[in-house]
Amino acid sequence: MSSAALDFSLTQQLTVTGLCALSAFIAHRALAVFNDGVRPFLLDFVQGRTTRGATTAVSFGLSAGFVFGLGAPMALSTGVLNPWLLFLPTDVLGLLAPRKWLAPVLGGAWGAVVVLGLDGANGLAHELPVDFLTAMRRMSTPILFLFALFPVLAVTRQFGRPLGAVAGVLELALTVLTMKLWPQMFAGSLAMAAGVLMLIGLAVARDLRRRRAERAEQKEAEAEAGAEARAEARAEARAEARAEAGASTPQAGPPGDDLMASLFSASAARLRRHLPLFMLLGAGVAVLAQSHVLGGGEATSFLIAKGDYTEAAQVDFYRAFGFLPLIATTALASGAYGIAGFTFVYPIGYLMPNPALAALAGAAVFAAEVLALSAIGRLLGRLPAVRDSSEQLRAAITDALQLAILFGSLLAAEAMGGGLGIMVVGGLWLLNEAMGRPVVRMAAAPAAVIASGVLLNLLYWLDLFTPVTG
Structure with missing residues (x-):
């Protein structure tokens, strides 16, 4: 694997900063968020039944573990940015901002911190006696090969x-x-x-x-x-229906179905009214993917770092099918879309030959997705087995990655600290489990590797530990 350098060109820095500013602005308007768990809460916020502060607290609680436990470690170990690091914080910052103009300022500031600060942190970490970032590249093989088994589980x-x-x-x-x-x-x-x-x-x-x-x-x-x-x-x-609902109030169907259809229709119409914003967002995500500094997933980040762009596109294309029903149904129910849409924009971006074509393709993909959202919702309603398959895919992806990340983190622990490294990383993971998972399971192991790396360096400076050679 190539060196995990995070030295971005000026164009890439500006693209990341601008995209983070745009995603924070869109999150502020409650038009889209990246975190699938936050999206259902936005309907109450849009309709005024909850406050901006309460919604921000939900977003932060569901996102912080992924940002610091998964997003940052994956970016530092692969040299490739990921959506957890970029878009989960902009969800929080956008919802937090009390004014419309402040949201893009905060989002852009986060993008600048990422592109300017990560390279310095990366260089500093590689100068340490115990180079835990290089050790974390050992995670790549388990993630790539165990991830490939998710269809078998499904x-x-x-x-x-x-x-x-x-x-x-x-x-x-x-x-x-x-x-x-x-x-x-x-x-x-x-x-x-x-x-x-x-x-x-x-x-x-x-x-x-x-x-x-x-x-x-x-x-x-x-x-x-x-x-x-x-x-x-x-x-x-008909007589029974009139007796239940009142003869003066005829209905064409069950009240719950009418209510749900009305809600879905209103949500789809709300998203269509902001189609230019979504097209701009799709163009930005596609351009960043085309530059190969952004990966849509854990396995994808390692593949992009190795230069395997076609394989990365294939992995993210399959992954999208696992999340499409979830994103479609939550978008129709809440009126808030996904920052990366159905995530097909990632593989399309990887394969584009230049940024201009990537921008056009990304805008077109987002436009097609938003315009087709209602039809996709109706189709999923008529295909329950296909919808169940997507749910099984999503669950299988999570299970496969949890095992792969844990196993890869233990390999990284062995590489940087031998048995002591395994003891510390495994112990922190088990402690997190015993405490009820204050850090989400998928992020707990990479976070433990970084914490272990810091501890081993402290032990080295105290002359209590000798780094593993080789």
Whole structure:
């Protein structure tokens, strides 16, 4: 892997600063946030049922662990920025700002801190006797290869152990084949593709079987019941509906469905009214991805650091399917979109040949996503198995990454401190678990590596520890 240098060009510095300013402004307007857990709370804020301070507190509580425990360590160890480091703080700063003009100022200031401060921190850390940032690069192999197994977990959970075993054998065979025939390619690329396609194929087949069964049952019921019986049933149903809701207030459907449809329609219309802002946001994210200083995920950051841009695009493309239903439904329910949209803007940006085309592509992707949001919501409602597959993918990604990051962090601990490093990092992780996870599990292990690195350097200066050689 190349050196994890965070020395950005002036253009890249200005792009990061401008994008952070824009994302903070959009968060201030409650039009979009990056944290999926914060988005559902924005509806109450937009409708005046909660205060800006309370919403900011929720955002900070759900984001701080990811920023300092995952975003910063990943950026320092790979030399590639990530959305947790850039956009989670701008969520908080944008919501915190009491004035519209102050939000982009605070967001831009955070972007400047990132691009100007990280390089200095990176250089200082590499001068320490115990170089824990270099050790953290040992995380790359577990993250890349264990991440590739997430489709196997999703297939197993949704469709059972036999099909899960088939997916596992298929991925293993394709990984071995890729390593043998195409050693220059990331070995998990074809395996992930096959696993995701298998999952989607099984889900679509289940939905099609369900719809055929429903149509067959409907035809059978219609054949058994005569026209007169059907008419009487409809008349009785209408009479009951009028009796419950009042004859003077006719309804076309269940009140809850009408209310939800009205809410979704209003949310989609709110987002469409601000389409130019979203197009500008999409252009900025795509340009930053095209410059290969921004990665959309943990595995992606390491792939970009190695120069494997095509594989990085593939990984983030598959990842997007796991989060699309969550982002779509929370956006329609709250009227707030995602800072990275459905995240398809990342892989598109990686593959663009120049910033101008990346900006155009990013703007077009965001425009298409926002305009299609209502249709996507209706489609997901008609395909429950596909929607469940996305939820299974998202959960499998989280589980695979939690194991990979923990295992990689222990490898990093061994590299910088031998058994003592493993003891400290593993002990901090276990302590976090015993205390009820004040630091979210995925961020706890990288945070423990950095804390362990600081402790080992202190022990070295006290002449109580000798750094591991090699």
